[in-house]
Amino acid sequence: MFNFKFKALTAFKAMSAAVAPSLLLTVACTKQPVEKADAPATKVEAPAAVREAPVEAPAAEVDTYVPQTDPAATAEFNKAVAAYVEIHKKADGRVPSLKRTDDPKEISSREIALGDAIRELRASARPGDMMTRDVAKEFRRLIKKDYQARSREDRRIFLDEVPHFRPMVNQRYPSEWPLATFPATLLVVMPKLPDILEYRLLSEALILRDVKANTVADFILDVY
Amino acid sequence: MLRSVLRRVVVAAAVAGCWLAVSTAPGAQDLALPLKANSVRFAVIGDNGTGAKPQYELAQQMVTYHEKFPYTFVIMNGDNLYGGERPQDFVQKFEAPYKALLDAKVDFYATLGNHDDPNQRFYKPFNMGGQRYYTFKKGNARFFSLDSNYMDPVQLAWLEKELKASGSDWKIPYFHHPLYASGMHGSQVDLRTVLEPLFVKYGVDVVFAGHEHFYQRIKPQQGITYFVSGAAGQLRRGDLKKADFSAVGYDQDLSFMLIEIADKEMTFQVVTRTGQTVDKGLIVQRPGGAEPIVVGGSTPASPVPVPKTSAPKP
Numbered sequence: 001m002f003n004f005k006f007k008a009l010t011a012f013k014a015m016s017a018a019v020a021p022s023l024l025l026t027v028a029c030t031k032q033p034v035e036k037a038d039a040p041a042t043k044v045e046a047p048a049a050v051r052e053a054p055v056e057a058p059a060a061e062v063d064t065y066v067p068q069t070d071p072a073a074t075a076e077f078n079k080a081v082a083a084y085v086e087i088h089k090k091a092d093g094r095v096p097s098l099k100r101t102d103d104p105k106e107i108s109s110r111e112i113a114l115g116d117a118i119r120e121l122r123a124s125a126r127p128g129d130m131m132t133r134d135v136a137k138e139f140r141r142l143i144k145k146d147y148q149a150r151s152r153e154d155r156r157i158f159l160d161e162v163p164h165f166r167p168m169v170n171q172r173y174p175s176e177w178p179l180a181t182f183p184a185t186l187l188v189v190m191p192k193l194p195d196i197l198e199y200r201l202l203s204e205a206l207i208l209r210d211v212k213a214n215t216v217a218d219f220i221l222d223v224y
Numbered sequence: 225m226l227r228s229v230l231r232r233v234v235v236a237a238a239v240a241g242c243w244l245a246v247s248t249a250p251g252a253q254d255l256a257l258p259l260k261a262n263s264v265r266f267a268v269i270g271d272n273g274t275g276a277k278p279q280y281e282l283a284q285q286m287v288t289y290h291e292k293f294p295y296t297f298v299i300m301n302g303d304n305l306y307g308g309e310r311p312q313d314f315v316q317k318f319e320a321p322y323k324a325l326l327d328a329k330v331d332f333y334a335t336l337g338n339h340d341d342p343n344q345r346f347y348k349p350f351n352m353g354g355q356r357y358y359t360f361k362k363g364n365a366r367f368f369s370l371d372s373n374y375m376d377p378v379q380l381a382w383l384e385k386e387l388k389a390s391g392s393d394w395k396i397p398y399f400h401h402p403l404y405a406s407g408m409h410g411s412q413v414d415l416r417t418v419l420e421p422l423f424v425k426y427g428v429d430v431v432f433a434g435h436e437h438f439y440q441r442i443k444p445q446q447g448i449t450y451f452v453s454g455a456a457g458q459l460r461r462g463d464l465k466k467a468d469f470s471a472v473g474y475d476q477d478l479s480f481m482l483i484e485i486a487d488k489e490m491t492f493q494v495v496t497r498t499g500q501t502v503d504k505g506l507i508v509q510r511p512g513g514a515e516p517i518v519v520g521g522s523t524p525a526s527p528v529p530v531p532k533t534s535a536p537k538p
Binding site: 098099107108111153154157160176182192212 | 307308309310313314315339340342344346347348353354372373374377378380401408409410413414415418
């Protein structure tokens with residue numbers, strides 16, 4: 001019997017071995033040789049005085065996803081995602097750019113403006129535009145396998161905080177609901193998303209959420 | 225070998241004895257931190273952003289302790305703003321309760337909880353540098369603020385690279401969802417599956433998380449001490465359940481942590497809204513990721529008085 005959780009863990013182990021700095025810039029999706037784990041780093045003396053270092057941004061992305069979706073469906077999904085990214089970029093160009101600010105009003109008003117611009121540009125968007133029938137079938141298969149492999153207690157934790165609202169395309173994600181954690185072991189087998197999009201689970205749905213606009217880009221129901 | 229073990233037992237017993245003596249001494253608001261020269265001093269809060277009275281009361285206690293223990297920064301374990309994130313929410317749930325600390329130039333370093341809009345990363349006072357996950361260094365300690373809501377392979381690869389490059393400094397990841405906890409939410413096993421191997425491999429010393437609305441110290445797991453500090457605004461009274469991995473827990477009042485790192489020693493103290501200390505101890509960093517010595521107290525035998533103001537519902 002296909003053991004989904006085992007495969008996900010195996011994928012993570014392979015990924016973990018493949019992210020040594022020497023491999024960081026290698027082309028995505030190629031199989032990486034396994035590097036031996038380095039020993040703990042050498043001793044560094046504590047500084048005489050407390051010094052501060054600036055916050056450091058994440059490094060360049062490494063593609064260590066191992067999608068377990070049907071290749072044709074994955075390609076179809078990637079194409080739809082790319083089209084959405086173009087719309088997002090276009091909308092992004094219509095609103096003031098967002099920089100780090102002391103003024104929370106700038107953050108919230110920009111988020112709302114971006115959501116409005118996207119809504120206008122894809123006013124005719126319907127559920128399933130991005131997660132088409134074939135894509136949805138694959139996603140349901142992965143999520144159900146993950147869910148069914150969990151113990152009762154694990155399922156309770158899994159569903160503990162998933163929001164219970166009925167999603168709509170282009171809607172603003174309701175601020176009164178938390179963002180349920182998306183299982184890490186599931187993320188590795190789903191197709192990779194660009195920075196502006198993320199997968200999120202609701203009580204019965206999988207949504208694609210636009211992170212910057214805080215909107216629902218697409219959703220599918222009956223995923224558990 | 226036997227002498228070494230005996231020495232460790234004697235040291236632990238002596239420190240524990242000191243702790244008991246201190247803990248039974250009269251008077252609240254005693255400082256249990258050594259205040260060594262050039263030490264790294266910070267506070268830890270989690271699940272704080274309610275904007276309700278209990279959050280303000282605990283924040284006032286943080287101010288009181290700041291006068292005795294001038295910590296320079298605070299790490300936030302997530303759920304920085306519950307509910308709405310309108311401009312006035314940033315004021316009511318963050319800027320106002322911590323005004324005295326912000327005025328004193330105490331920096332706050334936030335991490336994202338499940339109630340936080342990721343766009344909080346653009347809010348300068350949270351010092352996230354516009355990133356969902358980031359790292360920064362203070363003295364000989366390196367901190368890794370992770371986004372446990374969305375632990376994708378890209379973030380894991382970044383974490384591994386940063387841990388590997390961090391030398392033998394104190395390595396301190398903090399994030400919202402605890403890998404070990406015995407409350408309503410429980411341990412986040414999915415997250416543990418992917419994070420713990422990295423923590424062990426690269427010699428992480430201490431981990432802070434929130435999410436559960438209480439305080440809990442976990443027995444060292446593979447040489448790593450885990451803390452849950454998620455009661456700086458929310459409280460889930462009576463939610464702590466027995467667990468083999470639990471060392472100490474406290475779920476009767478809001479709390480925050482004070483930490484001092486001096487060379488290879490980290491001293492910690494956990495303080496409630498009324499200024500009572502409910503846990504304290506010392507973690508000694510050891511080479512090669514060996515199990516740290518944690519000497520600390522246990523939950524006070526007699527209940528600590530709790531203010532009559534009630535915490536908001538989770």
